[in-house]
Amino acid sequence: MARTTLADVAREAGVSVALVSIVMRDAPGASDVTRARVRDVADRLGYVPDQRARLLRSTDTRLLGVTFDLHQPFHGDLVEHLYAAAAEHGYDVAISAVAPSRDERSAVQALRRERCDALVLLGPDLSTDDLAALGTDLPTLVVARRSGTPEVAAVRGDDELGVGLAVDHLVSLGHVRLAHVDGGSAPGAEERRRGFVEAARRHGLDPWVLAGGATERDGVRATATLLEASTPPTGVVAFNDHCASGVLDALLRARRDVPRQVSVTGYDDSRLAVARQDLMTTVSQSAREMAERAVAGALGLLAGEPARDVVLTPELVVRSTTGPAPA
Template identity: 45%
Template sequence: MAQVAERAGVSRTLVSFILDGKPGASDETRQRVLAVAEELGYRPDSAARVLAQGRSRTLGVLMDVQQLHQAAMVTSIYPAAEKRGYEVLLSANLPDKPEAHSIDALLAHRCGALILLGPGSSSEYLSDLSQRAPTVVVGERLPERASEIPLATVRTDDVTGMRMAVDYLVELGHRDITHVDGGGDPGSDDRRDAYRQAMRDNDLADHITEVPGAHNEAAGADAGRAIMAGAALPTAILAGNDRCAFGLLDVLSRGGLDVPGDISLMGYDDSLLSDNPRIDLTTIHQDPHELACRAVDFAVDLLEETARDSYDIVLEPSLKVRGTTGAPRPV
């Protein structure tokens, strides 16, 4: 509000009157103030104003309701926030709705800080967003932040996770390991690059094979059909995430292939259905509880301006060996 007043050349009190729709200003002054407010992106219910008034103890959480791994995090975010004396307001990230609209809704409901689970927005947008409210991004690596920007990241070391997956498959005897990537979904670039590097480090550069995908079952099914239509089957497939692996498993099984007898399959996340006896998916485990608790702590610390040495927490993954992987069938 002070910035609007300075830019418009009026008092802060007059700006408050105009933005609240109260009389006391000429039409010309009113239009000038409203234009400046629009230019600066001022919103009466933005987190900045709420913090200044000291009234918000609510953390806004954005999640994709179709991602089981994110659902597991949400169940831990609520008690973690309650422990710090905060409430949680949840907003869904839907495929047919701009992500920014869901985020704006959280800010309009006076959330003091934001926790974004696997957002698809650009790093530039997220950096700008953090100027409106302290922001924690979960599951995505962002460029190094400036120290004064209230933007933090909590994530799993995807490079280590993909290396674990490739090394494990190589130890089983696999060489033809295909990666079905996550397309433009969060974390996909790091996982794709890590797969390539792990294959090179195992002297398998000539066996690097990638199939376009995304972090959902439909993309996994499409990738499965493409793989089955190829000239030769790989002996192992490493999916970009568990949901992609579920789609692959369905198509491969319906196509008459035995998993893991004919082809081994791995996912990434260790989401809620992965250990279901009918699925029994070998995967890379991310700890949703720890990710959630660290994200809440970050959000509260940013909101309360508690100093930290680092604003990027990287957790270690682990390998969960189940029934969808085995040694390749002898030729």
């Protein structure tokens, strides 16, 4: 079954190919009656314009390539908003997934073959060198990490500040023994670790940092260590919502009352933060704003603007996993 093309529609409607083309893309140059007739025939034949052929003609594809991690819910949120943000500027989005069995390079290569005008990489694991190389021959923007090279733009949250908000919040509730379950080597982990240490010091507290990670299990494991301490912390700042979820789980299992005995904060305000029974206090990165800034940034690059490093201010969302320090 050969696909129906403009020519098929034209033949069936008894007009020229060009005319059908005009009708299909709502361009001026056809009377309303013909328009209606052509539309009709096209619908009847199930005609769908061939994006590839269409774009072949013009130098730009109005296509934004996006790589994302299949298993990161926050990336899902970002992708969703990227579709919307791109559409607002008349751009389409081509997504390419990264997963344990599919590395960043393959994902990027697939997009390059699609001739995307620009690339938006969500929390990529690429080295700065690879990134720089990519950036020199294709407008590239990274989200949720530092670009590290002048060729590549970035949109990210101010992680140091964000973690600081969580610490300030806990301190204002009277907590004096705080711990941070960190993200190990995950992107952003270093900034958050630093943010925690600095904020704690600012309040004259002793910062306790535990090795954690980006998953529930990491949170569970770190919590085991926490609970063994002679004087466990009353406030735990977790690397992200996943990690925090593990911390909460472990605390609950150990019969600790959250938030009466221990307060816990997450990071990202992902779906997870509101999935649990106890709604999580967390730091929100506003996926929508990030997505919008990312699209704007990528289009800026396309327009020849220099690569910028946009840092968004995160917000603390107080829910029910934090409360006054126990007496």
